[in-house]
Amino acid sequence: MNTRLILAIALLSGLVGGLASHYAFPVTAFAQPPAPAPPEVRAQNFVLVDGQNRVVGTITSSDFASIPQPNQRRQEPTIVILDRRGNEVWRATGASIRQLTDH
Numbered sequence: 001m002n003t004r005l006i007l008a009i010a011l012l013s014g015l016v017g018g019l020a021s022h023y024a025f026p027v028t029a030f031a032q033p034p035a036p037a038p039p040e041v042r043a044q045n046f047v048l049v050d051g052q053n054r055v056v057g058t059i060t061s062s063d064f065a066s067i068p069q070p071n072q073r074r075q076e077p078t079i080v081i082l083d084r085r086g087n088e089v090w091r092a093t094g095a096s097i098r099q100l101t102d103h
Contacts, residue, residue, distance in 0.1 A: 057089070058082040 020038040062078030078093040 032037075055084050057084060062091075062093070 044060070048058070049055045050056050058081070060080050060082065062080055078091060080088055083088040083089050
């Protein structure tokens with residue numbers, strides 16, 4: 001057979017097969033609805049990183065902070081912010097932190 005005829009038959013059969021599969025068996029695609037936002041986020045630590053994934057700081061509780069504080073009772077909730085080296089930058093403790101159930 002002539003190579004031009006073989007090439008024309010191959011192109012025509014590919015075109016006919018593609019059109020037949022497109023119109024004979026149409027596949028419907030539906031976009032998924034966006035996932036709802038979670039009602040709360042729970043974590044023992046929040047590690048803040050920059051664009052290069054380097055640690056910038058950490059928000060944690062006193063139970064996980066590596067800096068012990070003298071004269072601090074263990075029952076009091078404490079929030080600690082640490083810099084990238086683990087040094088304490090800010091601490092909130094005592095009556096300034098209340099549970100949501102306290103009014």
